[in-house]
Amino acid sequence: MTKEDIKVLIIGSGPAGYTAAIYAARAGLKPVLYMGEQPGGQLTITNDVENYPGYPEGINGPQMMMDFQQQAERFGTDVRTGLATKVDFSVYPHKVIIDDKHEITAEAVIVSTGASAKWLGLPSEQRLNGQGVSACAVCDGFFFRNMDVAVVGAGDTACEEATYLSKLCKKVYMIVRRDEMRASKIMQKRVLNASNIEVLWNTQTQDILGEQEVEGVRLINTSTNEVTEIPVQGFFVAIGHKPNTDIFKGYLDMDENGYIKTIPGSSKTNIEGVFAAGDAQDHVYRQAVTAAGTGCMAALDAERFLASKEVELAE
Numbered sequence: 669m670t671k672e673d674i675k676v677l678i679i680g681s682g683p684a685g686y687t688a689a690i691y692a693a694r695a696g697l698k699p700v701l702y703m704g705e706q707p708g709g710q711l712t713i714t715n716d717v718e719n720y721p722g723y724p725e726g727i728n729g730p731q732m733m734m735d736f737q738q739q740a741e742r743f744g745t746d747v748r749t750g751l752a753t754k755v756d757f758s759v760y761p762h763k764v765i766i767d768d769k770h771e772i773t774a775e776a777v778i779v780s781t782g783a784s785a786k787w788l789g790l791p792s793e794q795r796l797n798g799q800g801v802s803a804c805a806v807c808d809g810f811f812f813r814n815m816d817v818a819v820v821g822a823g824d825t826a827c828e829e830a831t832y833l834s835k836l837c838k839k840v841y842m843i844v845r846r847d848e849m850r851a852s853k854i855m856q857k858r859v860l861n862a863s864n865i866e867v868l869w870n871t872q873t874q875d876i877l878g879e880q881e882v883e884g885v886r887l888i889n890t891s892t893n894e895v896t897e898i899p900v901q902g903f904f905v906a907i908g909h910k911p912n913t914d915i916f917k918g919y920l921d922m923d924e925n926g927y928i929k930t931i932p933g934s935s936k937t938n939i940e941g942v943f944a945a946g947d948a949q950d951h952v953y954r955q956a957v958t959a960a961g962t963g964c965m966a967a968l969d970a971e972r973f974l975a976s977k978e979v980e981l982a983e
């Protein structure tokens with residue numbers, strides 16, 4: 669095992685990680701950033717980002733993340749390939765193992781490992797991802813104005829996505845597997861009160877139709893076995909997200925779904941010197957701009973933490 673001591677380690681290369689890197693590098697902290705298995709993060713699988721400020725014409729997701737990386741590197745961030753595979757936050761400086769072979773001790777660690785949308789697992793869903801299939805209504809709903817769309821899911825998020833889409837789209841079909849929803853009563857009420865949302869109970873998606881883009885969806889009614897096809901142009905999967913936080917379990921406080929808990933109004937976790945930013949700690953907003961915002965917070969919190977440590981040592 670090779671060993672290395674550094675000041676600031678950033679785990680993850682999405683908007684949160686790169687923004688933390690820009691701030692930490694400009695503060696002279698010489699951050700090292702590991703990109704993980706998805707360099708650039710979730711935005712690398714989307715074509716059009718139209719809601720990130722500063723790009724009036726919109727921007728292609730992979731290009732935007734290359735811009736983030738270049739900006740972080742310009743100020744001296746050491747951007748590396750590699751996956752954090754194990755941590756030990758019970759010691760200080762904190763230990764993080766990269767690719768099971770490189771041991772880093774870091775005075776401050778910024779966790780920005782993001783989250784991954786859960787998918788149904790249909791081949792057509794993968795093939796048409798970004799061509800009408802989406803896991804984010806706030807991100808992509810705008811592209812389906814005045815069109816017909818379907819939302820799959822039965823929790824609060826699915827209800828929220830359907831309600832959001834109902835204000836933009838002509839018709840929203842909500843595909844619900846059982847004869848009831850998991851969502852809270854208030855969220856269900858909003859869905860049921862919307863005149864252009866039709867809930868399809870006891871229904872499962874068999875296939876998403878279309879070659880180049882979504883043209884419809886084939887459904888099966890699980891109580892009658894009846895198969896139907898409905899024409900839609902957008903297909904939104906809202907069956908949940910999984911934060912990429914498994915390696916931090918046992919050290920960082922998390923909610924029941926694995927989202928890291930931070931002290932409100934800060935990026936501080938329960939462990940001194942470990943900060944969390946982006947979707948790994950945010951199940952509410954899940955946007956690039958909020959991830960970037962909390963990345964900035966994490967770098968500033970880390971910088972202040974390190975400055976206070978230096979004062980402690982000097983005394």
Ligand SMILES: Cc1cc2nc3c(=O)[nH]c(=O)nc-3n(C[C@H](O)[C@H](O)[C@H](O)COP(=O)(O)OP(=O)(O)OC[C@H]3O[C@@H](n4cnc5c(N)ncnc54)[C@H](O)[C@@H]3O)c2cc1C
Nearest residue numbers: 680681682683684704706709710752782807946947954956
């Ligand atoms: C298809 C799609 C379209 C979207 N469109 C928009 C949009 O138009 N506008 C918008 O604002 N938001 C959009 N979003 C949401 C946005 O992408 C996320 O909110 C944002 O990317 C979260 O940033 P993040 O930095 O927290 O994490 P992510 O972007 O999820 O990045 C996480 C990073 O952590 C790395 N990582 C994970 N585990 C490890 C590990 N163990 N070691 C090292 N690295 C690790 C990954 O490789 C990745 O680089 C979209 C999301 C999707 C899926």
